[in-house]
Amino acid sequence: MKAHFRIRRFNPETNAKPYWQDFTLDNVAPADRVLELLHRIKWEQDGTLAFRRSCAHGVCGSDAMRINGRNMLACKVLVSSLAAEGAESVTIQVEPILGLPVIKDLIVDMEPFFAHYRAVMPYFVNNDPPPADGRERRQSPEERAIFDDSTKCILCAACTTSCPSFWANGSYVGPAAIVQAHRFIFDSRDQAAEQRLDILAAPDGVWRCRTIFNCTPACPREIEVTRAIGEVKLAIQMGAERMRARKMTRGGTE
Amino acid sequence: MHTHEFDIVVVGAGGAGLMAALYASQNLPGGKVAVISKLYPTRSHTGTAQGGIGAALGNLEEDHWEWHAFDTVKGGDYLSDQNAVRVLAQEAISAVIELEHLGLPFDRNPDGTISQRRFGGHTNNKTRQPVRRACHAADRTGHMILQTLYQQCIKNQITFFDEYHVMDQLLSDDGRTAGVVAIQIGTGELHVFRSKAVIWATGGWGRVWSVTSNAHSLTGDGPAILWRRGLPLEDMEFFQFHPTGLYGLGVLITEGVRGEGGVLLNGRGERFMERYAPTIKDLASRDVISRAIYLELKAGRGIGGKPYVHLDVTPKTVNRYLAEAGDSRRIDAATIHQKLPDILDFCKTYAGVDPVEQPIPVAPTAHYAMGGIPTNVDAEVLAAADGTIVPGLYAAGEVACVSVHGANRLGTNSLTDLIVFGRIAGKKAAEYARSADLPPLPPDPSGPVQAELDRLRTCKGGTRPGEIRRRMQETMMDHVGVFRTAEGIQAALATLRDLKAAFRDDLTLDDRGYRFNTDVLEAWELGALLDVAEVTAASALARQESRGAHSREDFPKRDDERFLVHTFATLVDGEIQLNHSRPVDLSLGYQPQERVY
Structure with missing residues (x-):
């Protein structure tokens, strides 16, 4: 089939403002990834088109874009999911993710996103000496299960840049940073949950979340982002330890 | 042009680079360490490793580092340097424990210890049956390692230059390491990083081939840069094709699928690995299985005449073969959902196949470089086949050839390699930087x-x-x-x-x-x-x-007789010169034998 691309272009070196550019590709197959088609445009038609990508199978988190109005990884969306069945052509609109400054074409400045990430203590804290026998700290499969979902995050920013609260106020830490905090708050081995909860209870923390739910469908890793945010809100109110215990008794499904 | 000064510069921010950076900074109090990467660190390819990291923890059954060492040497078809394999297999244990202490969320056994699974070529050396040695976190072990190490780098306030692409290695007139040159991708400006030591950790180069599991960014920058500076590359002919890439795309389907009981079937529905590796069948070494698949395809036994075979992990098939083998294990859909969630996702997204119900179409995919920048067991880069080193230059991980993987790497040993030799590179570079001075830059360094x-x-x-x-x-x-x-x-x-x-x-x-x-x-x-x-x-x-x-x-x-030696290739006056004088280290005493699985 034919693919008609409409791509948001902007190179501050040469353009006064962003504009739309159209490209057409022939011989497009339903199983083609949007990333492959962007490569075809870049490699066959216009080498100036700029976008990030690396692993090309939905794991590295480089190529989050707004495709037909929704945040997705270009390498994880197939033409078949954008085209009507049996269609002769498909129209694909591609823009940079929203809420972060555009550097060039589909590439945005990720620094504000990573600054929010760094702000929530996104690292393991345990100040006790490790076990005297030199082996691993023990953790039961049930304790491990309650934070499994949030360990999947690849920091692609698809959730944060789909969030209207973040669009309205860039100082909001955003869903991805909260998911990262959740991963440690609910880890039985970690000792800094209360500090993280204090950070997230501040005005630019979780309470800016209005439960709009854009983040959950935007996540290419199928993390239940809104639920994780809700659990952090509950942990602020109940204390991390009680909230962990509650999640354990409910089998990890709050 | 901008100029920076550091004690140690690490090039590449995957598992080896981040581990090296952590150790370099911890071992050089008050020193300056920088990590330069053309990607944001969390985009590094370590994050795509799936099945596990090999270490003889013995959490579920008897295991010993010596068994891990022997399996590695045999897997490497006796080209592995056994002094390096000893370090790998011994230090694997403390490396995995250290990752756990850094917070890595491994899957757990009921007693709370780290869970382990079977993987290709890893065996109980007495019974020759597969042993549970691969420590795992679902099927995203590499993701967890990359995230954990990056998190620790943030905690330890390591300096990062994200999206700076290193393009040259600087050496002083007397042959010492003097720094690197990088382009700041966002602006196109050049930066010279003066440093006493440089640690190369840029990973592999699967993009040399048309079907690969490797990221677009795996373009062999490290070896190419050192090659152009006249330094040797070792054992470059050894590049692993992983047997199970998703057909058409080459996306990796972990050996963990077979570790959980999955089998390979040809177009006639035969479990053909029974013929090629009668003892451990589908868990033979990757080279053995990739060749078997090619031979099946060549004989016209692909699926429906097409160039792929089936990887079948449906409970129906797996349980039938387990029962036939007298194995009491059984799997169900929940096992697959719990242990292989990403594999399910890849198969559904890219092939429209649900592995719980249908077999997965697979074919070999270019996967891993056994060769690379030659180093000794201290991660020091070699200047020649005689073992002389380049002062201040280090390499670790896939970009390096130490050589633990020999002619073929065992599954899970790549992650072990990153942690063990990344750690050593960081430590050794710090030791060197403590006493070395900053060499003068060559004129017009950029x-x-x-x-x-x-x-x-x-x-x-x-x-x-x-x-x-x-x-x-x-x-x-x-x-x-x-x-x-x-x-x-x-x-x-x-x-x-x-x-x-x-x-x-x-x-x-x-x-x-x-x-x-x-x-x-x-x-x-x-x-x-x-x-x-x-x-x-x-x-x-x-x-x-x-x-x-x-x-x-x-x-x-x-x-x-002729080739129990490493290949050293060097660029001399524009010509490739090959040297086969460096013998394989056999110090663990594993003499070459016929290799059967």
């Missing part, structure tokens, strides 16, 4: 990089880089892949020479700008790939034997 970038930014020939890349990848896949012949390799070398001439004299690019010019960066990476491809082919031509991943149809037997 000149050569500037000249090449200017050439790319202004070239006006007739050939697009994409065309050159496609032809390189196809010729390497056809002639320097799973099976090789002298004739085929020579044809590939001739094509590569033509492509290099076109790259030099007839290239055209569209983007003339400075800001995030990925047109120029991709072309530069293509230059690196072409160099690495040519060394690979030349090394493959000279090794007239079959060993591990290097399988010569015209020399089908292993030849220990």
Whole structure:
């Protein structure tokens, strides 16, 4: 089939403002990834088109874009999911993710996103000496299960840049940073949950979340982002330890 | 041009680079350590590793580091240096425990210890049956390692230069490490990083081939840069094809699928590995299985005549084979959902297949470089086959050839390698930096990089880089892949020479700008790939034997008389020189034997 691309272009070196550019590709197959088609445009038609990508199978988190109005990884969306069945052509609109400054074409400045990430203590804290026998700290499969979902995050920013609260106020830490905090708050081995909860209870923390739910469908890793945010809100109110215990008794499904 | 001064610069921010950075900074109090990466660190390819990290923890059954060492040597078809394998297998245990202490969320056994699974080539040395040695976190173990190490780097306030692409290695007149040159991708400006020590950790170069599990960014930058500076590359002919890439795309389908009981079936529904590896069947070494799949395809036993086979992990099939083997294990849909969630996702997304109900279409995919920048067991880069080193230069992880993987790497040993030798590189570089001074820079240190970038930014020939890349990848896949012949390799070398001439004299690019010019960066990476491809082919031509991943149809037997040695390739006056004088270290006493699984 034919693919008609409409791509948001902007190179501050040469353009006064962003504009739309159209490209057409022939011989497009339903199983083609949007990333492959962007490569075809870049490699066959216009080498100036700029976008990030690396692993090309939905794991590295480089190529989050707004495709037909929704945040997705270009390498994880197939033409078949954008085209009507049996269609002769498909129209694909591609823009940079929203809420972060555009550097060039589909590439945005990720620094504000990573600054929010760094702000929530996104690292393991345990100040006790490790076990005297030199082996691993023990953790039961049930304790491990309650934070499994949030360990999947690849920091692609698809959730944060789909969030209207973040669009309205860039100082909001955003869903991805909260998911990262959740991963440690609910880890039985970690000792800094209360500090993280204090950070997230501040005005630019979780309470800016209005439960709009854009983040959950935007996540290419199928993390239940809104639920994780809700659990952090509950942990602020109940204390991390009680909230962990509650999640354990409910089998990890709050 | 901007100039920075550091004690230690780490190039690459995957598992090896981040581990090296952590150890370098911890071992150099008050010192300055920087990590430079062309990607944001969390985009590094370590994050795509799936099945597990190998270590003889013995959490579920008897295991010993000596067994891990022997399996590694046998898997490497006896080309592994046994002094390095000893370090790998012994230190694997403390490395995995250290990752756990850093917070890595491993899956757990009911007693709270780290869970382990079976993996190809890892055996109980008494019974010869598969042993549970692969420590895992679902099927995203590499993701967890990368995230954990990056988190710890943030905690320890390591300095990062994200999206800076290193393009040259600086050496002083007396041959010491003096720093690196990088382009800041966002602005196109050049930066000179003066440093006492440099640790290379840029990973592999699977993008030399047309079907690969590797990220687009794996373009062999590290080896190409050192090669152009006259330093040797070791054992470049050994590149692993993983047997189970998702058909058509090459996306990795972890060996963990077979570790959980999955089997390979040909077009007749036969479990063909019973014929090629009667004892451990589908859990034989990767080289053995990739060759078996090619032979099945060649004999017309692909699925429906197409060039792929089936990887079947449906509970129905798995449980039937387990019952036949008298194994009491059984799996169900929940097992697969819990242990292989990402594999389910890949198969559904890219192939429209649900592995719980249907077999997965797979074919071999270019996966891992056993060869690379030669180092000794202290991660010091070798200047020549006689073992002399380049002061201040280190390498670790896939980019390095230490050589633990020999002619073929066992699954899970890549992650072990990253942690064990990343740790050593960081420690040793810190020791060196404590006593070394900062060598003077050569005159015009960024000149050569500037000249090449200017050439790319202004070239006006007739050939697009994409065309050159496609032809390189196809010729390497056809002639320097799973099976090789002298004739085929020579044809590939001739094509590569033509492509290099076109790259030099007839290239055209569209983007003339400075800001995030990925047109120029991709072309530069293509230059690196072409160099690495040519060394690979030349090394493959000279090794007239079959060993591990290097399988010569015209020399089908292993030849220990002539080739129980490493290949050292060096660029001398524009010509590739090959040296086969460096013997394999046999210090653990594992003498070469016939290799059967």
